[in-house]
Amino acid sequence: MKSIILALSALTLAVLPSYKATATDAGAPWWKSGVVYQIYPRSFQDTNGDGIGDLKGITQRLDYLKNLGVDAVWISPFYPSPMKDFGYDVTNFTDVDPRFGTLADFDTLVAEMHKRGLRLVMDFVPNHSSDEHPWFVESRSSKDNPKRDWYIWRDGRSANQPPNNWLSVFSGSSWTYDPTTSQYYYHAFLKEQPDLNWHNPELRTVMLSAMRFWLERGVDGFRIDGISHTMEDAALLDEPADPKYKDTMPEFDKNLHVYTTEQPSNHSVVREMRKLCDQYPGERALITEAYITFEQQAAYYGTPEAPEAQLPFNFHLISADWTAASVAKVVAEYEAALPTHGWPNWVLSNHDKHRLGTRLPHGQARIAAMVLLTLRGTPTLYYADELGVKDVVVPPELAQDPVELKTPGKGFGRDPERAPMLWDATANAGFTTGTPWLPLEPDYVTLNAEAQDSDSQSMLSLYKTLLKLRRATPALNVGSYKQVAANEGVFAFIREADGQKFFVALNFTDKPATVTLGDLFGHVAFTSVMDQVGQSVAGALELRPNEGVVIKLD
Numbered sequence: 001m002k003s004i005i006l007a008l009s010a011l012t013l014a015v016l017p018s019y020k021a022t023a024t025d026a027g028a029p030w031w032k033s034g035v036v037y038q039i040y041p042r043s044f045q046d047t048n049g050d051g052i053g054d055l056k057g058i059t060q061r062l063d064y065l066k067n068l069g070v071d072a073v074w075i076s077p078f079y080p081s082p083m084k085d086f087g088y089d090v091t092n093f094t095d096v097d098p099r100f101g102t103l104a105d106f107d108t109l110v111a112e113m114h115k116r117g118l119r120l121v122m123d124f125v126p127n128h129s130s131d132e133h134p135w136f137v138e139s140r141s142s143k144d145n146p147k148r149d150w151y152i153w154r155d156g157r158s159a160n161q162p163p164n165n166w167l168s169v170f171s172g173s174s175w176t177y178d179p180t181t182s183q184y185y186y187h188a189f190l191k192e193q194p195d196l197n198w199h200n201p202e203l204r205t206v207m208l209s210a211m212r213f214w215l216e217r218g219v220d221g222f223r224i225d226g227i228s229h230t231m232e233d234a235a236l237l238d239e240p241a242d243p244k245y246k247d248t249m250p251e252f253d254k255n256l257h258v259y260t261t262e263q264p265s266n267h268s269v270v271r272e273m274r275k276l277c278d279q280y281p282g283e284r285a286l287i288t289e290a291y292i293t294f295e296q297q298a299a300y301y302g303t304p305e306a307p308e309a310q311l312p313f314n315f316h317l318i319s320a321d322w323t324a325a326s327v328a329k330v331v332a333e334y335e336a337a338l339p340t341h342g343w344p345n346w347v348l349s350n351h352d353k354h355r356l357g358t359r360l361p362h363g364q365a366r367i368a369a370m371v372l373l374t375l376r377g378t379p380t381l382y383y384a385d386e387l388g389v390k391d392v393v394v395p396p397e398l399a400q401d402p403v404e405l406k407t408p409g410k411g412f413g414r415d416p417e418r419a420p421m422l423w424d425a426t427a428n429a430g431f432t433t434g435t436p437w438l439p440l441e442p443d444y445v446t447l448n449a450e451a452q453d454s455d456s457q458s459m460l461s462l463y464k465t466l467l468k469l470r471r472a473t474p475a476l477n478v479g480s481y482k483q484v485a486a487n488e489g490v491f492a493f494i495r496e497a498d499g500q501k502f503f504v505a506l507n508f509t510d511k512p513a514t515v516t517l518g519d520l521f522g523h524v525a526f527t528s529v530m531d532q533v534g535q536s537v538a539g540a541l542e543l544r545p546n547e548g549v550v551i552k553l554d
């Protein structure tokens with residue numbers, strides 16, 4: 001705010017419809033009141049000089065996470081893997097890849113996290129294994145192998161023709177011919193990631209006991225990979241073409257995935273997982289990953305009698321146009337679609353999407369941080385977004401991601417958002433003493449965490465300050481949400497709990513904007529410029545370009 005215009009107007013504040021805003025319970029479970037931080041373990045901290053991050057590295061950086069002010073850490077896969085899809089191709093669901101460390105390192109990590117009051121969420125990959133998993137090696141060996149039915153095998157439609165037109169998310173047919181038994185196997189992703197058959201009771205039991213293995217070792221929850229793809233329709237009919245397809249889109253988008261995604265039986269899998277988690281104390285939580293409609297997301301909460309995930313990931317802000325009107329619309333539609341027993345959550349980026357700093361209009365990264373941390377719902381923050389980093393340019397000869405390798409140069413590759421964390425101004429930003437597996441952000445000397453920590457107005461300081469305010473303020477972490485009418489370009493809302501009210505106003509434009517407060521008044525609790533805290537405000541406030549403010553109403 002540049003200036004504070006004192007109250008003249010006695011206008012009544014126009015409040016838009018409010019939504020099931022009841023969660024003011026002080027003793028809310030961690031997955032409700034907390035903030036999740038995603039670590040891509042290859043890129044966080046290397047301790048053995050191989051250029052790849054490891055579990056010991058995460059343990060070494062726990063104080064950073066504690067000081068940042070997050071509550072839980074979700075770590076992308078560290079299972080043994082040939083790394084065709086960087087750990088999402090698993091050869092053993094109950095071990096640690098030697099590149100990341102050992103089970104003992106894992107146990108140390110859990111213990112050190114719990115000592116600091118941090119929760120650990122593991123990635124769990126139920127849809128597929130690696131083609132090098134011993135189960136698949138057995139399954140492909142003969143049609144009557146006991147593990148044949150643990151995967152999905154079918155005859156071709158005719159000679160050299162896959163069973164149907166189903167497509168892989170990563171392009172091409174999702175069926176691969178295997179000459180040993182002259183049948184095709186199904187893979188929603190790479191051919192090196194054959195789909196597991198969750199209709200098979202033995203497979204189900206074995207996968208659930210893998211989850212049990214980690215629950216016993218103390219994990220606080222799982223992020224369930226690719227839940228949409230778990231089940232397929234048995235009739236194997238061709239999928240219809242999507243009339244909205246354009247050739248700038250990934251090939252997968254050519255079809256409507258009515259038989260390969262979001263089958264109702266997916267829910268029985270999540271229900272079983274939840275039942276298992278609920279056998280353990282301490283609110284073990286499930287976070288499901290799926291790019292789906294609000295209604296489909298709502299279904300992944302299950303029912304109060306048969307609950308599923310606590311946090312079905314909500315990715316809608318990732319694809320929203322970054323304007324006040326469309327972000328407000330996403331929030332309204334999401335809030336309206338939530339079941340009464342469902343707690344919201346928000347995600348702005350992850351290891352599959354281009355970095356926030358690259359996607360957003362110039363100057364909006366601070367507004368994005370405020371959206372993530374002040375809306376009603378559990379935020380998931382992607383590592384290094386707190387430094388305001390952008391995508392790193394990865395030259396074709398250094399490309400690693402299978403998506404980039406299969407569809408080069410189209411902008412679908414995921415390497416740019418997976419670059420190493422920037423710790424300090426030393427060589428390789430303190431990430432490794434070896435050669436980093438992906439190139440580093442060239443501006444790391446100024447962008448790194450250590451440098452930003454000593455600048456009270458840096459992006460890192462903004463995240464820390466806002467996380468602290470959020471933690472100390474029930475209204476901001478578990479309070480109700482009401483959108484407030486505001487001028488074009490501004491998204492404004494009120495969060496309230498225990499009689500305390502906070503007014504949040506976010507300027508999505510690069511022009512100044514005035515927000516009418518009517519008869520409300522209060523004090524500045526936070527501004528994205530990191531100044532003016534404590535100043536009194538009444539009647540109206542003037543936002544600077546790209547500025548967001550939080551006002552504690554009196």
Ligand code: NOJ
Pocket residue numbers: 085088125189225226289351352
């Ligand atoms: C979603 C994961 O986030 C992505 O990185 C991975 O490639 C696919 N699932 C397949 O496991």
